[in-house]
Amino acid sequence: xxxxxxxxRDKRRATEFYIxxxxxxxxxxxxxxxxxxxxxPSFEGVTGLLLTGGDDIDPAHWDPxxxxxxxxxxxxxxxxxxxxxxxxxWEKNLPIFGIxxxxxxxxxxxxxxxxxxxxSATGAASDLHSHGTPEVPELRHTVSVTHGSRxxxxxxxxxxxxxxRHHQAVKQLGKGLKATAFHPQTxxxxxxxIEGLEAEDPDRWVVxxxxxxxxxxxxxxAAGDAARGLFNGFVQAAEAFGEKA
Numbered sequence: 001x002x003x004x005x006x007x008x009r010d011k012r013r014a015t016e017f018y019i020x021x022x023x024x025x026x027x028x029x030x031x032x033x034x035x036x037x038x039x040x041p042s043f044e045g046v047t048g049l050l051l052t053g054g055d056d057i058d059p060a061h062w063d064p065x066x067x068x069x070x071x072x073x074x075x076x077x078x079x080x081x082x083x084x085x086x087x088x089x090w091e092k093n094l095p096i097f098g099i100x101x102x103x104x105x106x107x108x109x110x111x112x113x114x115x116x117x118x119x120s121a122t123g124a125a126s127d128l129h130s131h132g133t134p135e136v137p138e139l140r141h142t143v144s145v146t147h148g149s150r151x152x153x154x155x156x157x158x159x160x161x162x163x164x165r166h167h168q169a170v171k172q173l174g175k176g177l178k179a180t181a182f183h184p185q186t187x188x189x190x191x192x193x194i195e196g197l198e199a200e201d202p203d204r205w206v207v208x209x210x211x212x213x214x215x216x217x218x219x220x221x222a223a224g225d226a227a228r229g230l231f232n233g234f235v236q237a238a239e240a241f242g243e244k245a
Contacts, residue, residue: 008054040081049097050099050102056072057114068116096205107173112175131165146181153233155230156225160181
């Protein structure tokens, strides 16, 4: 039977927020949670990979000489667990959905790099991209989404209000990825901050977003519609992959 693999640090939080979002999107199959304390996961029957939020990524993965920023809280155990999982999922052409840290580690696993601290790099206010809680999400800014992209189709528009709980962001894109969502008001060396990405190959369902749609799916507004669109798209892709397997 088709299943979705969810990589996480805290299974309780994953059960509280991510699993309900998957089920609300129509997923009826098994959902396997994989934390750093579990054995390396098997891909037998897996038709989709969800990467959840969490702490920061060790810069050694993109530049061994780059020191850890004073504001960073790296989770090396998750890096070591998730990078090989992502690469295996990519090789198998599985649908992959990365959320916040998941979006970041997806990029790093495919050879990309990160801005370690947005306020230090861009001069943005410290709370512009880091505010609210999972229980009480705050919609402080919008992201601009590229016309004709998979993300635009999933989100149902080209300007979407989002919640943010991050201080790092994608810098150089990983191989096979393209940026399709941005915060134009936050600039890094003249370039708009990347808020979403997807596979360059339109036949690959691979999407990453810097915000937390799992906390927005219950909202009865446009932000909720956009969040539901992301999970609906991922579930449909996982179901379609299972039908082809």
